[in-house]
Amino acid sequence: MSVANSAVQFHxxxxxxxxxxPAIEALIAAHGRTxxxxxxxxxxEACRVHAAMAGGISNAVMAEAVAQRIATFVSPSLRKVYNLTGTVLHTNLGRAPLPPEAIAAMVEAASGASNLEYDLxxxxxxxxDDHIEAWLCRxxxxEAATVVNNNAAAVLILLNTLALRKEVIVSRGELVxxxxxxxxxxxxxxxxxxxHEVGTxxxxxxxxxxxxxxxxxxLLMKAHTSNYRIEGFTASVDETLIADVAGAKGLPFAVDLGSGTLVDMTRFGLPHEPTPAETLEKGAHLVTFSGDKLLGGPQAGIIVGRKELIARIKKNPMKRAMRCDKMTIAALEAVLRLYADPDRxxxxxxxLRLLARPVDEIEALARRVRPAVAGWASAQGNVxxxxxxxxxxSGSLPTNLLPSFGLRITPASVKRRSGRILEEIASTFRSLPTPVIGRISNGAFLLDLRxxxxxxxxIALFAGAPAI
Structure with a gap:
């Protein structure tokens, strides 16, 4: 809060x-002089122009304003939020939530020295890479694997290593x-x-x-169209056939899966998505995919495939600029270990738990939390x-929707169902101590509870906040 428009008494x-x-000395004791x-x-500075016009400000108001500025300064910018948008892997909200094992591994790695690049x-x-390569190969x-800081970097270093100053053949329909x-x-x-675009x-x-x-x-390359789908009069070439062409010409063949999953998603009642194992079996020499999407781990770009090609990539000078830090490696290793027990x-x-969540469970949850939200937001409209x-x-299976349930906040008056009113409702939910992020659709503010x-x-969040 600025005191620029407050009642004034002194210069x-x-x-x-x-x-x-005294009030400022107390703040110094709590937060430090700087x-x-x-x-x-x-x-x-914020008050100078307005205060000059008005004549001054009071000491009490100034001290309170300084205290509020300090509170803003020391509050973390990166905050926990409730992702109720209906998009499970939301890029803007951090994508995959990590399992407890990964979080514990990150804390352990961050708390002191480790054998990050030391052979015990x-x-x-x-x-x-030694900490995660064996698991990725299993x-x-x-034959081999390496990891960089995201999948765009994985594609970049692969291309730079294998096709510098050369042509890369890609289907025009895969230029994602x-x-x-x-x-x-x-x-x-x-x-x-x-x-070098080919086809239409x-x-x-x-x-x-x-x-x-x-x-x-x-290089011959195929990019999995994970974030869009072309339907109708279409044709694409199977990886096995492209691998045959590449092999006959003595050229490497790479496939970018984009998202990438290490298990068959259909076993969880979800649509099928190509796995790196399937793609390698079809003849791809290298496969790139993300660590923080369907895999459910930290942000990382993973490259798996032929040993001699991985070795060339690891020698690229850009590899050092793109390498993962110790927390990412610790988290990724912990997540990969979970895949050794697919039944659990x-x-x-x-x-995977959120993606495969039963719809009846989500509906029951919505009915349990509705009273708390309705009591808090009653002035905004019906819940x-x-x-x-x-x-x-995050570009994964974009045309496949998952049935869910949630809460709909509809402004009380039809005349109030304007974009401005809905934006105000969304802003109010974002202003909660733990911000709640929903979405606006069809004249209402929606909270998808998947x-x-x-x-x-x-529930306690709404019980402790002043009603609106």
């Missing part, structure tokens, strides 16, 4: 004078754009490659790949339980 005090006020000094200077057997320098059938307007053609340009947007044939190969070709995976891995559709998110597991904490 603006000097910084030294403010520092001697942050208090920053707050005083910021508040005096030989006493010599080690490779940080789970995918790959991922979140934040990052496009595969742009990544190729930055990697020092030249894109809706149909690409095997002869298109074969005819495009020349002495300028460095859905109970232990939050991402009722409604069926909804969730989506997986991702709500801390039921009692959620």
């Amino acid at each position: 603006l005090p000097s910084v030294d004078r403010v520092l001697r006020w 942050v208090v000094l920053m707050a005083i200077r910021a508040e005096l 057997g030989t006493g010599e320098r080690g490779d940080r 789970l995918t059938g790959a 754009e991922i979140g934040g307007a990052f496009r595969l053609p742009n990544i190729m340009t930055r990697a020092g490659c030249k894109l 947007t809706n149909r690409t044939h095997l002869r298109d790949y074969a005819d495009a190969v020349s002495n300028r070709t460095g 995976l859905i109970q232990r891995l939050p991402t 009722d339980v409604v069926p909804l559709d969730s989506q997986i998110g 991702c709500l597991e801390a039921e009692q904490d959620f």
Whole structure:
């Protein structure tokens, strides 16, 4: 809060004078002189023009304003929120929630020294990939594996290593754009490659790949269209056939799965998504995929495949710039270990648990939490339980919706169902001590409860907040 428009009594005090006020001395004792000094200077600057016009401000109001600025300064910017948008893997809200095992592993790694790049057997320098490579090979059938800080980086370093100053053959229908307007053609340009499009947007044939190969070709590539789908009069080429062309020409063949999952999703009642193991079995030499999407781990870009190709990638100077830190490696290793017990995976891995959550369970939850939300938000309008559709998110299976339930807050008057009123309702929910993030649709504010597991904490949030 700025005191610029407050009632005034005195001229603006000097910084030294403010520092001697008892209330300010108490703030210094609590937070230190530096942050208090920053707050005083910021508040005096904000008040200077208005105070000059009005004649001054009171000491009490100034001290309170400084205290509020300090509270803003010291509050963490990265905060826990309730993701009730209906998008499980929400990029803007942090994607995959980590299991307790991964969180514990991160804390352990962060709390002191570790053998991050140290071989305890030989006493010599080690490779940080060693902590996760064996598990990735076991789970995918790959000969070798390496990890970088996200999947865009995985694609970038793969292209730069294997096709620098050469052409990369890709179907025109697979030139994907991922979140934040990052496009595969742009990544190729930055990697020092030249894109060679083949086929058309809706149909690409095997002869298109074969005819495009020349002495300028460095790589054949297939990008899984995980964030969109082309339907109708379409044709695409199976990985097995592209691998045959690549093998006959002595060229590497890479597949970018984008999301990537290590298990057959159909066993959990979810749509099938290609796995790295399936893709390697079809003949791909390298496969890239994300760690923080369907895999359910931390942000990472994973590359699995032929040993000699992985070795070349690991020698690329960019690998050091893209490497994962110790917390990411610790978390990823912990998540990969969970996949060794697939029968209990859905109970232990939050991402799969939320995606496969039974709809009747979500409906029952909605009916239990409705009274708390309705009591708090009664002034905003009617709160009722409604069926909804969730989506997986982060480019995973975009056309497959998951039946869900949630709460619908509808403004009391039809005349009030404007975008502005709905935005005000959404803003009010975001202003709670733990922000609640929903979505606006069809003249209402919706809270999809698929991702709500801390039921009692959620109810207590509304019980402790002033009614609106």
